[in-house]
Amino acid sequence: MKTIKQYKQNFTGIFTFALLFLMITAGLAQKKQIANNTSESIRPCEYHATQTQLDDLKRRIQNTKWPDKELVTDNTQGVPQATIQSLAKYWANDYDWRKIENKINSYPNFITKIDEVDIHFIQVKSKHKNALPIIITHGWPGSIIEQLKIIGPLTDPTAYGGKAEDAFDVIIPSIPGYGFSGKPTELGWGPEKIAQTWVTLMKRLGYQEFVAQGGDWGALITDMMGVQAAPELIALHTNMAGAVPNEINAAAFTDQPEPTNLSIDEKKAYGQLAFFYKHGLAYAQEMGNRPQTLYAIEDSPIGLASWILDHDARSLELISRTFAGKNEGLTKDDILDNITLYWLTNTAVSSSRLYWENKLAFFAPKNVKIPVAVSAFPDEIYTTPKSWAEKAYPNLVYFNKLEKGGHFAAWEQPETFSKELRAAFKSVRK
Template sequence: MTTVRPFRIDIPQADIDDLRDRLSRARWTAPLPGAGWERGIPVAYLRELAQYWANEFDWRAKEAALNAFPQFITEIDGLDVHFVHVRSPEADAVPLLLTHGWPNSFVEFTRTIGPLTDPRAHGLDPALAFDVVIPSVPGFAFSAPPREPGMTTARVAAMWATLMDRLGYDRYGAQGGDLGAYVAPELALAAPEHVIGVHLDGGIGMPTEDDVPAMSAEDRAQWAQMQQWMTGGVDHHALLRAAPQTFALGWNDSPIALLAWMMQKFQEFAYTADRAEDVIDRDHLLTDIALYWFTQTTGTSSWPMYDGLRDGGGFGWPTDQNLVPTGVYGGGSPLMRTLAERGNKITHWPSGNPGNHFVAMEEPAAHVADIRAFFAELR
């Protein structure tokens, strides 16, 4: 049960042909009155994107690129866990576990693996390099789904601690954004004697209504922007908490429905851009979406919403931990740092880093630079 087995992606050609056939036979709805995205994804835009997915997107090329990274499967707590494991050519590399978000996958980090593991080849100081481990969260991509209710980010973190021990790593860092920003602090709580530090893309120090009276004008302006982002768009937490099975039936059967849903969410997460593909390469987005389609994981990946991100269920911000240092890529206002420091040992809080929600996809160079800056302080 502790065996680590090599793994390669090999999607059957029949599945690729079936996807193209389904895309070609789509029954399109008429566009509703309104402009832009105010009623959802524009039909004309989605039709063009679907045509590109069917006729120009080269899955086999993307599959070969993903298979260039060593991948493995091992069983943990009765579930097969898929993971990428790339060792650095540099001596004394720091082991680093990266946890992806939703609606994402290990594809999220593919453009950062090279600079993290082989900085010398990318014009960076080789004195700091990383062995990178990127597991697929249970229910995502090639990892087995939870078999019963009750999966939480704390349980995932405990599985990650087992994985790192199985790989022979005694001291390592943890990093994540979105769903990964919930798992990484839980990993520090699960194995504080092994975790060097936790680097997050964001999600801590978030104010509540109780904090509003003490806010400065700058704080209030940022709070208004946060409220607009948190309450705008489609609330996937509410939707998938209420009826994940119902919606997954549509997404699993229709690639058009899946494409519309995923691009809707990526659009909302790219909140400062006109279109998600203005900041994330179209093929990069479609590689992630195709992975959901081929692995049929739109339903099984919904557990963070219907089981709850934390013990006890429901939505809440990532759990505080002050056992190891925390660094944040997009720190936010001084108020947010003050709030974050109530329950976290903040040692890295930069300002001005570029990017929206999925910064590893949008700004891989900046993401790598910030991870390096944080962990350089902890060596």
């Protein structure tokens, strides 16, 4: 018969074992939770601006301290006061952020952590079988808002005049430092790093084969994906091709006379490049050299808006016409949706740092050897001649010169852009 002492010893042993078991189980559960939060977990997300943020934005717009009006009748001194004051009036009195916020949240939004940075992306899967996965990258001063209009036509082509076999699964990430993605706290997040990150993202989503598309920074990032040539990437499409021959680029940058023996398309492209380097490159030089100096565009919504509007001459002309009451391609809400996203996410400076990180020439060939498709829009910073595209991309599988559209092609001309992507990747579908 056991003594009371023996019962106490047995109870103590059982209690100790149970406590150890619970501690080990809890520890394993905690480790699993930490792993899920920091490794390959993908979690749904939504964004909701606070009313305090929106009220503060309106107050700041209304309290803008305006400079004197420009002394010229064109855009040569920058964004015309009439354009920016019309924008400010609409922004403060009529614009409703909640409309685009609801639209963004109507799509499946996700966050996943890659190399210690939260990567935000929209993923919309097609209902059609054998849809081709595509990752589409925005640029500056753009955002995921650039691509929202093409989600429907790409994922559900039969509802937009296409065929079921034209369908895509669409993935639209926010570049690190932009929009709803995290802001890198360490150096090194240039186009090459982001290109690697996009491949990691697509593989994490389970795609064994996919294509990529980009304009502006997205074009450079997508080109670098092509250079790195991950086996899962089967082709790419660009609407701002890295195709300018080095000697042409050097001549345009230094404002030399037009080279001889250029074709009509090449002459047009040279003139566009020379104009951009002389009149439109200032923002890129400032952000490339001193992004942290741009405190004003983080503090003043009108400062931010004017900085964004002055990206390139053709886009500014279109936006000026829009705020003068002549809608074409972009609406007032389109323009302010994008600017307000920068404001609310406090990413004016963090997005600028990509220019500082970058060491690549925007328009120069990158030695991409995988299949490439190029769409050349007339109001792009430069309209790519087919002759240059063929030299820059030895595996050029598609080229088309469009009649209408500019730098933000997917945003401005979504129907045309969607048709371009269907045609561009037709030859690589299985």
